[in-house]
Amino acid sequence: MIQRILAILIVVVFITGCSTTRSVPKDDRLYTGSDIIWKGKKPKDYAALEEVMDGKIRPKTNRKFLGMPVKLWLYNLGNEPKGKGLNYLLRKKWGEAPVLLSQVKPGYTGAVLQHYVEDNGYFQSLVESKVINKGKKKASLKYTITPNHRYTIKFVEFDVDSSALGMAIREVSDKSVLKKDENYSLDRITQERERIHAELKERGYYYFVPENVLVEVDSTHKGQVALYVKVKETTPQLALMPYSLSRVIIYPGYTLEKDRRLQNAPTIDFGHYRVADPDKIFVPRVLDRIVYLKEDSVYQLSSHDITVQRLMDMGTFKFVKGQFTRSLDTSKLWAEFFCTPLPQYGIQLELSGNSKSNNYVGSQVKLTSINRNWLRRANRLEVKLSAGFDWQVGGKRADQVNTSGYTVDGEVAISFPRFILPFIKLNPRTRYVPRTRISAGYELLSRPDLYNLNSFTIQYGYLWRRTVFLDHVLNPVAISYIKPSKITADFQEILEDDPTLAQSIEKQFILGANYTVNYNTQMTGKPHTVLLTGNIDISGNIIGLFKKEEGDGIKYFMNDPFSQYVRVFADARYYMRASRRIIWANRIFAGYGYSYGNSNSLPFVKQFFIGGSNSVRAFRARTLGPGTYQSQVSTYTANEAGDIKFEMNSEARIKIFNILQGAVFFDAGNIWLQRENSEKPGAKFRFGHMFPELAVGTGIGLRLDASILILRFDLAMPLRKPWLPEGERWVIKDIRFGDPAWRKENLILNIAIGYPF
Template sequence: MKKISTKIATFILIGIIISACNTVRRVPDGKQLLTKNEILENGKKINKEEVELQLYQKPNSSILGYRLRLNLFNIANPNPDSTYKAKFKNHPGKYERKSKWLSAKQVDRLGKSFWYHGIHDFLKKTGEPPVIIDTLRTKKSIARLKYFYFNNGFFGVKANYKLDSLKPKKAKIKYTITTGVPYFIDSLKTSIHTKVLDSMYQSKIASSYIKSGNIYKTEDFNKEKDRINTYFRNNGIYNFQPNYITYDLDTLNSNNKINVNLNINDYSFQDNDTTKTEPFKIYKISDVNIYTDYSAVNNSEIFTDSTTYNNFHLYSHTKLKYKPKSITDAVFITKGSLFADSRTVLTTRYLNNLKIFNYPTILYEVDKRDSTAQSLIAKVYLSPRKKYSVGASFDVTHSNIQDIGIAASITETIRNVFNGAETLEISARGNIGASKDLANPQNNFFNVSEYGLDLKLNIPRIWFPFTTEKIIPKSMIPSTLLSAGIATQKNIGLDKQNFTGSLSYNWNPKKNTTARFDFLNIQYVRNLNPKNYFNVYASSYNALNNIAKVYNTDLSYVDKDTGDLIIENGTNGFINDVLTGKTTLTSSNKDFTSVNSIEERRVRLSENDFILASSFTFSKTTKTDLLDNSFYLFKTKIESAGSLLTLFANAASLQKSQDGNYKIFNLEYSEYIKTEFDYIKYWDLTKEKVVAVRTFFGIAIPYGNSNNIPFSRSYFAGGSNDNRAWQPYQLGPGSSGAINDFNEANMKIALSAEFRFKIFGNLKGALFADAGNIWNVLDNVTDEKSTFKNLSNLKEIALGSGFGLRYDLNFFVIRFDLGFKTYNPANEIGKRWFNEYVFAKSVLNFGINYPF
């Protein structure tokens, strides 16, 4: 039965494809479907996107040559209402019969149902109507092509088109372009009426976009206008605008060369009914007035409180609620400085970043006290946000731990909490989720829960006992973040209670560059249910249980019915007997080594962690906005943990434990050095095709008080944002074959590449390849398959490849990726390549947004 239904479905699908392959099905008689645009530039075919963009009509979109959207549109019934009505006109008795067991209204409403009407609306909306050749649009394309080439220096360009009929109702358009010889810039002269402007321009002429010997490009002239305007307005020329700049182009008797004359006239203004002109002036700031509680309602009211601080004048309609320095630190317009747009922009950005005001307004007016009329009063209008506000969020999440999670939080925000523009956030959060990978004896769908409380205090400056202005000036928009939090996880591994606290400094050294220094980052992880270890880490239990069946002699350790070790008395008892020599196993035996490794891993993963770390993070990107698909992002981080505690322990002459390690609060703290490098690069191939590459390297080396890395600071491989051919924690370390339940290590290499392309509408596709692995290095793991010893271990880098579908909802992207194990280093040599390249062993990943 299953085979028959499959065949029927296949025949139906083939029938749909065949019926849809008539691409001219919806092309009216006497019209033609545009199948191709062919562009010949000086007799040669070209495929330049910037030229193709000039055409008003383009053929229907296709996927590997198949016009899917056009065929979907062709399948749709253009008039489903008429078809439904005709069904009853041809069979009059049918309507009466249906009306007997359905009401007349229900029968009429049936015509609006999905199967009769909605499916056709969906196909028409998803599909694409045929592109019918329109000669009027073709002529417009010719005009636009001429304009494009003219703007790129080809003043004598000629363009024409020819219609080639291929089949009935099908044709292609052949565009023929003869560019001629381009025009070059020969000389550049200037005619700048205001002497001060002429002097300023000549000092920066080397930066001009218009240079002798360059091909004429309209874009260069527009760039030069913007450059001159920006330079003047950042150096005191308050009244200047780009429309004061004009160009005279002389092409007569120049043999395809252009003599350019740049003109800048004097400032013109309206005085009553008369237009007057005068030379431009350089303006300085005479006063900076800050209105701290401006609104449209109190605009005309008298200010009752004011103060002056560092030449800034602050005004308030009620008692001033802010420490003057907290406001003036955000204002870069200073008394005595030249007028500059850049200072206005920076001030607006900084004030907005305080998050205690609505978007600020900055206006300038000529100071009437100055007889030379070369002074400006800067007026900064600030509209405070509400001191108290409550926010809530609800999210459906997916992570490496949870297949699906439902999270909710509520946040109370208190602004200007200490009258220094500080912002305090108090958040309570909760999450329930489902994970098939975790111990779940009761088989509940929602088997994961987490709840917590967080405090965050943001200070809009560097909070430090000494001034840092010379090292980190306020133009870098520095801030300090103090945070503390507590969270409790249930049914996640051993269940955990997590206490965190941090003091971090953030600033922007340059545009698109960020720096963060975590002066203190404290984390205390307390395992609430360590007895659950062998229930969670089933692979460790199975390995131990198999060894016990051979060497165990104590019947109290095993279940009488199954003969398996009892958790926890049996497992702990057997491990203790092996390690204390109460069994026949000796230290030279391989099984003894396995039991010892299982116990070491159990102790490490079930013990409480105390981490006191400091770190520095630096990132730089060239990305300009969300639509930029040609950029790079570099991020690096270095972290050191435990060093301060070791200095304290040595100074205080604290005693060491039996393992030779110091303890603080009866806990062996972690000590390590960790560094990471992350590089992402995008290439825009045009036509909504993008190649994206990511490389990552991270290593954490334990020393001093530790011989391993805490689980929370270690690396794992696999998952929707990593190597997508493996599940999270199921790749590595090395060639060990992921023998544990949650495989992690202290070194990681990852490389990923994606080719992204548009399918139709908001649906996009991707082909990807992910390479990488994790290893143990310079720690207490001795398994050769898991450790990295030399460069020959790079042959253990796993490779996964596959394809994905992504639906862009503008504010986020829903992503499905299907990964195949292309090279698996866990397999024996000779069976590593393509041995598991089948759908049965593929991994389907669901994710939100792009993986990198």
């Protein structure tokens, strides 16, 4: 061990001792970056201004990893290559040539910075540059900005004529983004041109573009500007008149090979649109709720966008191309949408990490057969088969059974591209297709050497979204039938000693509804993104009003008891891209379940669990908690669950090479019971004691990113054990990496597919 540490230290000293200027030419210097100096008081929006100015400075310095120019070091370790070999790899593949001072153009960069501050109201600004030499071979740049006075807006005048176009612009002038006394901004002027363009497109001005709007700036008003919004005199006549639609035609089976035949094919008239589908790919009426452009109506940009987006969101088309042409009557447009269909049938194989709210299964393999146009109505028929597992190595007693669990499940689901509601027709005006989904499924949850749990589920629900970030899932009908099987004699003894566990795992119905809302900005690719999820799940509330208690005090449905509970959880995730190679990922999870009536606890499949490869990784799955409780039985069977859960996770994900990633992580959390349980002292939730009772763990990980899947290895160890007496729960002082017994008990290797969150 000591020899390895010494070897690592030698390598670190060798690398850090490499000169960053070894390959810098004799009469040049290594460029180390630029600083911006703002003379005078900084404005309130300086942080935003500075961020943009930093992004405009060129060239960029040599890239760094953890603050070190590793690529430059590698480049300097090599020599000019004479062929393939180590020098070629160091200079051409792994390394990065030094960024030189001679590559910097201070005059050009200074002019770029000056234009930017002028665009933000500093019309009399001055930018100066200066080279700062550092030692013999390094240099940086300093740009000093003297902003002087910042111009504000004195007034905004819409200087338009009395034509229909001019009147339309004047009518929406109250929505202007140019406001009196605000700072002058070229970006704001651009936004105003885009706003006017969008408003006019809603009124039929199809050929009008933002460039047709002119904003004249008069800066002779003692430190303020007057803005005059006009329509350019050179605007084409086509852009000055509104248009209505004479034809709206959809071609749902378009391909390049069929282009001419389709355009000459007869159409079916549905009143406000027409369909040309000679191959009868769809039942024609399927597009009724998709097409928002209407014949003999004024063209609207929003209706155009909704139509295109909904055609794509149906999930049956690969491409959608809209084409607008003028009819012989110059005030009429002919709208055509050419839709190239996806293959009707498909098969998907997914390998992923699967983190359920109860954290029961760590990774999952799923095979799905898809029919994208079932019954020719754009209905989506899916048949799914999947298997999941949760695998941990280490941290296990010699007498402990296998704590790893696996699931096998299947599902048949039909998704209709509309809301199916009794008595009413609902079609919200959004860019996304609302859906009705009906599903039936079976899931087997197996715990080797303990039991199997069979779950049969039927759901009827609705899926919709208002924006690209926000989506909703409401299942007003969610029925499950839970039936245990293959209960071993050892586990039966445990059930006899724990009535609460016995009730949670008994044969029962779950008759209720659930609602989930998601807000996800990850697809934006921005440096800061979030994924927020909220869920409420209820069972037995309505049927419980009509069913009477039997002699044993229990209400039954089809000769089996049904669960009564309310369960909610919130899951908040935040991701920050610190650099091209580092992502900081965080999660906070909080869940609460309240059982009543028929139930003393949540059903087993609805309870919260903790520990495992997607949770607090320093503790084996389902051996932690509830609260400060720990027993030899729970350690043996690994079957602890709770009604309440709180968990926090944070990890830094570091890209080492193309397919290899490293990670450093920190986890904390626990579960608790809603009610006091004399068999489990310390398990009841007490709000003021929540944080002192959290288990804490940390560790490092390696992830192999093979594009189609991410194989994850996370090695974790505990830092705090909540079952120990107060004052002794932190176990950092007890860490003994050299002790085999300590390693066997405390080091846990989590093996999974996909990220933990």
